Amino acid sequence: MASGLLKAHTYIWFVLLLAVPTLMFFSVRNLNFNERNNTPVEESEIVGDIIAVDENPQFRTVLYDSPRGRLLELVVKQPLQSASAILYPVVDGERAEKSLGQISTQGSHTFLVEDRFEQFQLFDPIKNEIIIEIEF
Amino acid sequence: MxxxxxxxxxxxxxxxxxxxxxxxxxxxxxxxxxxxxxxxxxxxxxxxxxxxxxxxxxxxxxxxxxxxxxxxxxxxxxxxxxxxxxxxxxxxxxxxxxxxxxxxxxxxxxxxxxxxxxxxxxxxxxxxxxxxxxxxxxxxxxxxxxxxxxxxxxxxxxxxxxxxxxxxxxxxxxxxxxxxxxxxxxxxxxxxxxxxxxxxxxxxxxxxxxxxxxxxxxxxTKATKALLEDGWLQVCQVSEIEEDRAKIFTVEKERVAIFKYNGKLSAIHNVCKHQGGPLGEGKIIDGCITCPWHGYQYLPHNGQSPPPFTEKIAAYRLKLVGSQVYINPVALAEGTEVTPIPCNHE
Structure with a gap:
């Protein structure tokens, strides 16, 4: 390798070694690396009294009072236009830091939720827009 | 090739x-x-x-x-x-x-x-x-x-x-x-x-x-910066170069490889014409300096690829004083014939 090329390589890597970790730090410092609020619930576990139902042509959402606790079932009736959708509880009008989970396919998605949650939001992180707000 | x-x-x-x-x-x-x-x-x-x-x-x-x-x-x-x-x-x-x-x-x-x-x-x-x-x-x-x-x-x-x-x-x-x-x-x-x-x-x-x-x-590179003596740079002892291998030096901001083979020494520019590979990290195969990256070959005494290939690199003049190797830092035109110096008395 020629001297100039060798120096160029070394300088480039010094710059990358400084720039990339700095950008990494600033990009991850606001991210939430904790576990999600809840793990998805199996279909067989969806038993209990229906507390509230909200329905439109694309989604049906049902809030259950089950022996395991409060369950939120989100049924996606038509394919989502947003390829990436994450379900969040809404607390005091703000999207909670911890998500309930990712909604990627048509069908039923059920989550164990805290009793205090009565409002939810399906959010598209790629387009940075709210797909639907659910309020019981 | x-x-x-x-x-x-x-x-x-x-x-x-x-x-x-x-x-x-x-x-x-x-x-x-x-x-x-x-x-x-x-x-x-x-x-x-x-x-x-x-x-x-x-x-x-x-x-x-x-x-x-x-x-x-x-x-x-x-x-x-x-x-x-x-x-x-x-x-x-x-x-x-x-x-x-x-x-x-x-x-x-x-x-x-x-x-x-x-x-x-x-x-x-x-x-x-x-x-x-x-x-x-x-x-x-x-x-x-x-x-x-x-x-x-x-x-x-x-x-x-x-x-x-x-x-x-x-x-x-x-x-x-x-x-x-x-x-x-x-x-x-x-x-x-x-x-x-x-x-x-x-x-x-x-x-x-x-x-x-x-x-x-x-x-x-720094360790191999050598003393100037009447326009020639003192680079190393003959014994520091392995047979059919090279030692790399920086002269006039260019990297040069000095090869030892068959009791002779030759110096060429270290950079392969193909992708800039380090020729001095290669070895002599079938009488030719062979680039370690993609196998491009050059004759050690003139920097030319063996016929029918046409690639050429610069060669350098060497001299031996005792067992000390000296190089003339002026690169010769690519493909210039330079008589290898014998180093049998090592």
Missing amino acids: GLDYQWVLWNKHKKTYDKVIVFSMLLYILVFVGVTLVFKPETSIETLVIRAFGSLAIIMLHVILIIGPLSRLDSRFMPLLYNRRHLGVSMFIAAFIHGGFSLFQFHALGDVNPVYSVFTSNMDYNSLTNFPFQVLGFLALLIFFAMAATSHDFYLKNLSTKTWKRLHMLVYLAYALVIMHVFLGAFQQDSYVATALLLAVGFLVVALLHIVTGIKEVRK
């Missing part, structure tokens, strides 16, 4: 190497799909394809980037360097499948051009946390495409080695874009500490390997 252009200059080793690449890629995809279906069965097929090929491309990119410094630190990695081009094109194919599926999945259903949609669907360019990360991946994919498309020797010859090398050094920019694409993107959806750590460790390993290798080379 070849006189005319062929799609691929196959040989037995390249075929074996390519089989290993294809088998490893398929194995990774199968393992990734299997593990995902066991632990996250709700994952859709589209997401599975995007993530499997995306992660495969990132792993391959890391392997590609460490081959260079590893082969400079340990010559046993040289065969990987010799075959690195096919690995690069394979990595582009994996990245293209990832990018193509993502473009279709995330942007093809709208009423605007999908490429336009990549740049405009999320305009939160001021935020790092919500940054439109797909733009970074798209730009990296364009660089990989340019590199894969010009990877053939036809483009190397016609673009000139300097331009080609500059174009292919954009891989470092692409690597930074890929790292940020993953950090800003994948973690916006599923933030796992393990993934973040793995990527950070991967980056550190690649960056440190390159820097350590660079510093080592610079130190070697």
Whole structure:
């Protein structure tokens, strides 16, 4: 390798070694690396009294009072236009830091939720827009 | 080396190497799909394809980037360097499948051009946390495409080695874009500490390997700066050069390799005409200096490739005083005949 090329390589890597970790730090410092609020619930576990139902042509959402606790079932009736959708509880009008989970396919998605949650939001992180707000 | 252009200059080793690449890629995809279906069965097929090929491309990119410094630190990695081009094109194919599926999945259903949609669907360019990360991946994919498309020797010859090398050094920019694409993107959806750590460790390993290798080379250069004596530079003792090998020195800001072979010494410019490979790290095979990168060959006494090949590099004059080797730092015209100096009295 020629001297100039060798120096160029070394300088480039010094710059990358400084720039990339700095950008990494600033990009991850606001991210939430904790576990999600809840793990998805199996279909067989969806038993209990229906507390509230909200329905439109694309989604049906049902809030259950089950022996395991409060369950939120989100049924996606038509394919989502947003390829990436994450379900969040809404607390005091703000999207909670911890998500309930990712909604990627048509069908039923059920989550164990805290009793205090009565409002939810399906959010598209790629387009940075709210797909639907659910309020019981 | 070849006189005319062929799609691929196959040989037995390249075929074996390519089989290993294809088998490893398929194995990774199968393992990734299997593990995902066991632990996250709700994952859709589209997401599975995007993530499997995306992660495969990132792993391959890391392997590609460490081959260079590893082969400079340990010559046993040289065969990987010799075959690195096919690995690069394979990595582009994996990245293209990832990018193509993502473009279709995330942007093809709208009423605007999908490429336009990549740049405009999320305009939160001021935020790092919500940054439109797909733009970074798209730009990296364009660089990989340019590199894969010009990877053939036809483009190397016609673009000139300097331009080609500059174009292919954009891989470092692409690597930074890929790292940020993953950090800003994948973690916006599923933030796992393990993934973040793995990527950070991967980056550190690649960056440190390159820097350590660079510093080592610079130190070697500094250590070999020699005394000036009547226009000649004192470089080393004959005994410091191994038989059929070379020792590299920096003279007049150029790197020169002094080879010892058959009781003689010859000096040539250290940079191969093909891709700028370090000739001094190669060895004499069949009487020719053989580049460790892609096997290009030159005659040690004039820097010319053996007929019918036409590549030429600069040669240098040497003299021996006792067992001390001196070099004249003025490079002779490429291909100039220089009588090798005998060094039998070592």
